[in-house]
Amino acid sequence: MKSIQVKQQRFHFIDQYRGLVGVLMLLGHSSYYFNSIWKQLDPFDPLFAGWEQFALRYLGYICAPGFLMMNGAMVWWAYHRRITKGTPDWTARWHLIQRGLFLVLVQMIWVNASWGGFSAFKPWHLGIISCIGISMILLTLIVNFRWQYRLGIALTIFVIHPFLLNITYSPDDTLVKVLMQTFIDAGEFNKYPVLPWFALATLGSVMATGWLSEWQSDKKRILFGSLIAAAAILIAVILRMERGFGNINAFSDFGSYSFLLDQKYPPSIFHNLWFFGSVVLGVGVIIALGRIIPKPLKILGAVGKVPLFFYCIHIALLGIFSKRIGLFYREGEVIESLIGMVILLAVMLPLSKWFANVKSKNKNYFILMI
């Protein structure tokens, strides 16, 4: 196992990319509550009447891969920073495991209920936050592996997962359904099974080795990141065009809706590679933009510093005002979704800045966990 010495510093591009993903997620959730297409749209089997609705939905596809990879990067970073400071190995891991468990609890106690504006308590359901939490816990077990081994583990999971999807089970058998949908398959209990998303988080930790340690300049981060992104996207396109292993949904032509919309719940190999490349490319773009227009990116950084707070509060606001009180709930279309996003951002940005300030000055265990 390799011990890596890391310096104490904050990597603004990580916060800013997380912030960008947070804003896109906000747009997607604004659409979920204000856009009438959701009266017909099945996220497991999406269909579109026009390109604006397709674009609006597809923009949100980057969010889960983006958050998982950034979380994986931060797990790697947090672990090695603690080790560098002299923290014992399992003490460093235990802190991260606690945070992972906390995320699972947040999903069950807060997030599930917030979608409906807290009209009902719904703990028996998992989602993206719990998926990130469980991925964190699993990642602590391999966080000090060399990046080559972590890469091998992630790619092995990508290859094996499609075979595991062939396991048949009865949805009436609750225990089996919970196990399968927690780790392998997507369904009403959980749309984000851990295995493929943990693999993406692991790839985030692999990229962290470069972004946060080995590549000491922005030029190297941009160059190597772009090369890796291009390779991943090229492999994804080749897999897709072969129309064989690695694909789940058929498609018509390169670049069509159906080409881009391979299965997300759970993700196909194409989906994983395509969005891995997209996230790495996006991080490179953020690094580059940070050198040209650093001030506007601070807005993104404000969101990215407190992503869990941002997630939990904006959904609660949407759930209460739109779903429970009935304000414009699924009455609009694309324009209304954009307006909703702008209004929510105007509310959430100052809240996020405030909470980041509270968190930086607070030693309360739960505040620091959020």
Add this chain to the structure above:
Amino acid sequence: MFMTITKIMSMNICIVFIVLLISSGCSSRNETPVVEEDSTIVYTPKDSSGISAKITLCRRVSKKTGKRIGAGTVFNIKDKAKVRALVDLINVENQSYPELIFHLDWIGPNDRSFFRKGINVSPEDSVTTIRSAISISPEKRKAGRYTFRVYLFRELIAEKNFNLVSGLSRSE
């Protein structure tokens, strides 16, 4: 506060603009639909050799002759009655795709999809018509305006609106 909102708006406009540029090349259908004589709303393919569709809604199809009986856009709600949708596909035999992915979607007066059917067709199958049907018995359906939609590879290619009415008047 004003500067923050201005920055947010500028960022939103940039994001939307980039997405517009990228997305404009993804759709294979013309944005402006053509309304046929039989009221089918068709989103024609950008490529003239692409698949198009014509929708016929009727009460039943004769097993002997295949004739579509009671075709129209207004149907009476009554026990054991159905509305059948027949989608005639144009140019399907000239396609080189390994398979064609269709979705047929029925949408109610509340704009909610209440029945969806996925149909995979191989161009070699020589299938030129795909079908779906819904019950219009009083327990299942209410009077109002409905829509039937046809999607190919997740894009809308045709749709037809129709009305369900209560009462004893004869359907068309």
